[in-house]
Amino acid sequence: MSPEPLINTAKYSTAELLFFAAGGLAWALAYMGVLREIVRNKFVEIPATAVAANIAWEFTWGIVYRTDLGSIFAWGYRLWFLLDVFIVWGLLRYGVRQLATPKLRESFRLAVVLAILAFSGTLYLLVRQGYDTSTGLVSGYMATLMMSALYIPQFFRERDRAPYSPFVAWCKLLGNGLVIGFCVLVYPENRFLQTLCAVTLLLDVYYVWLFHTRRVAAASA
Amino acid sequence: MPVATPEWFNTSQYPVPLLILFGVGCFGWVVAYVAIVRNALSNQFLEIPAGAVVANIAWEFVWGFLYPNELGRFFSWGYRIWFFFDLAIVYLLFRYGDRQVELPELKAVFRPACVFGIAAWGVGIYFFVGEGYDTGYGAISGYILNTMMSALYVVIILRHGQLVDFSLVVAWSKMLGTALLTVFNFIVQPGNPYLLLLCLLTLCLDLLYIGLFYAIKTGRVAALVSATREEAR
Numbered sequence: 001m002s003p004e005p006l007i008n009t010a011k012y013s014t015a016e017l018l019f020f021a022a023g024g025l026a027w028a029l030a031y032m033g034v035l036r037e038i039v040r041n042k043f044v045e046i047p048a049t050a051v052a053a054n055i056a057w058e059f060t061w062g063i064v065y066r067t068d069l070g071s072i073f074a075w076g077y078r079l080w081f082l083l084d085v086f087i088v089w090g091l092l093r094y095g096v097r098q099l100a101t102p103k104l105r106e107s108f109r110l111a112v113v114l115a116i117l118a119f120s121g122t123l124y125l126l127v128r129q130g131y132d133t134s135t136g137l138v139s140g141y142m143a144t145l146m147m148s149a150l151y152i153p154q155f156f157r158e159r160d161r162a163p164y165s166p167f168v169a170w171c172k173l174l175g176n177g178l179v180i181g182f183c184v185l186v187y188p189e190n191r192f193l194q195t196l197c198a199v200t201l202l203l204d205v206y207y208v209w210l211f212h213t214r215r216v217a218a219a220s221a
Numbered sequence: 222m223p224v225a226t227p228e229w230f231n232t233s234q235y236p237v238p239l240l241i242l243f244g245v246g247c248f249g250w251v252v253a254y255v256a257i258v259r260n261a262l263s264n265q266f267l268e269i270p271a272g273a274v275v276a277n278i279a280w281e282f283v284w285g286f287l288y289p290n291e292l293g294r295f296f297s298w299g300y301r302i303w304f305f306f307d308l309a310i311v312y313l314l315f316r317y318g319d320r321q322v323e324l325p326e327l328k329a330v331f332r333p334a335c336v337f338g339i340a341a342w343g344v345g346i347y348f349f350v351g352e353g354y355d356t357g358y359g360a361i362s363g364y365i366l367n368t369m370m371s372a373l374y375v376v377i378i379l380r381h382g383q384l385v386d387f388s389l390v391v392a393w394s395k396m397l398g399t400a401l402l403t404v405f406n407f408i409v410q411p412g413n414p415y416l417l418l419l420c421l422l423t424l425c426l427d428l429l430y431i432g433l434f435y436a437i438k439t440g441r442v443a444a445l446v447s448a449t450r451e452e453a454r
Contacts, residue, residue: 118422125415131354156326192348199341 007070011212016185021068021137023178024076030171031083038090041163047154049092050097050147055084056119057143061136065127067133088116098154119143126172133193136181141196146178148203155210169211173204223357225289226314235292235409243292243358243405249398254306261313266320266386266438270377271331273370274314275338280366283346284359291357300359311339321377352448356393356416360406367399371426375433384437392434396427402438 007017044051053210058081061067066074096108123139130140154165180197187193230240261267267274281304284290290297319331346362355361378387403420410416436442 121418122415122422125418129413129415131415153322153327156324190352192345192352192354195345195348196340199345 004074005070008068008073010188012069015180015185017069019071019178019182019185021076021173021195023180023182024073026171026175026178027084028076030168030175031080031087033165033168033171035083035090037163037165037168038087038094041060042094043097043163044087044090044095045164045168046087046091047150048091048095048108048112048146049115050143050150051084051087051095053143053146054120055088056116056123057136057140058084059120060123060127060139060161064124065136067136073133078127088112098158133187133190135186136194137179137187138190138196140192141183141200145196145203147202148172148176148207152203152208152210155207164211166211166215169208173201173208176200176204178203222353223288223291223355223359224293224418226293226348228293229295231293239405239408240292242401242408243296243300246398246405247296247303249394249401250303251306252393252394252411253398254303254310256388256394258306258309258313260386260388260391264386265317266381267310267317268311268377268387268391269310270370270373271314271318271321271335272373273336274307274310274318276342276366276369278304278311279342280346280359280362280425281307281340282343284351284363287347288350288359290359298359313334321381321392333452337373343348356410356413360402360410361413361416361419364406364416367423368419368426371399371430373432374407375426378430378433378437382437384434387434391446392427394430396424399423399427 009017014107034044034046037045046054050124058077062074062077062081067077092109095112099108123143126132126139127136158164176197180201183190183193183197226234230237235243257267257269269277276409281300284302290300292440314335315332318335319328320388322328322331349355349362350359363409381387403424406413406416406420433442
């Protein structure tokens, strides 16, 4: 048995790997932007449900299963996981603000922990059942689509009270866009994945548009 | 891909008691749908969360009209009946659904968002089945929606809080209907732990919802609910 390559150029072309790597880097930057807001403003901008799904996905694909993109990418998934551990910490500490009621504080933390466990269990079994790709992108885009959808109503609810980051909005769009490029090149026959990608991209573009429209309106007011 | 069967009831693959179990579970959902429509008409508030309505109608369209049902033609017609009931719910969603959201900006985009949601779910479920991810009667896609719906029900009752707008008949019939389908899945799909976990999560959330309903009704969490509403304003 040959050892795992650092980068799997036998299965994936250079262009495909570059798309994925650039997208992954943009996502790592988005996470850092989120962390910066947590430290500066004690605010977690990613919706709580999406944080729970994300950390569960990164645990499933970074620790339990292994991507076949090569060991550098496997460590990249683990880096996402590590960054997300800090985001989860921020969520447990400050995320109750997303709920709009301090009375739910105690149940909020319990709900977050239960949601992480529930997502981890379902994602683990989804992959074991053979429904995912060898890079985890079917389950990954199920979680990402949910995040992109949840961002919009939360932004409407919180935008006047919370410091949403344009840097995160753009990195998220760019990261998704580049990984979607990878999906289009590598899985052109998987229409379900393509649909998830297309809907996620539309929602991300809408969010960035919304973000800038509101900013311009606020500035002129 | 699901395989079409010419029989009304596929008794060669599924024993009659199992088909009856599935049929009774489906009937539980018909009771829930009727109660949802009746309540929405009298309260002018649609209790079923908008996110669940758009996913449901898309699922029923895909499984009622685009793919055959492995359980038999009778069940395809059952799914179509659900679809027609759900059309009434979708109508009510467009009429009263924006009362589920409070911000004027969200109300303004509510209807286009519902149209987008139905289209996105419809295409997504169609290809999910086409990729071979589902069972021959739509259980996996159905339970992905069901888990989401049950979670959203817990959120909406806490956020809205006025029990008069929610129905105990719906709470029980959806829990019992889903529970019977869950038993069916445990018997028919023992080798699919992913589906079985979705079934269990849905059951837990449905029971939590019923528990919350009674807790609000008896006043035990009344302070919590009214605080939620006050803060939301």
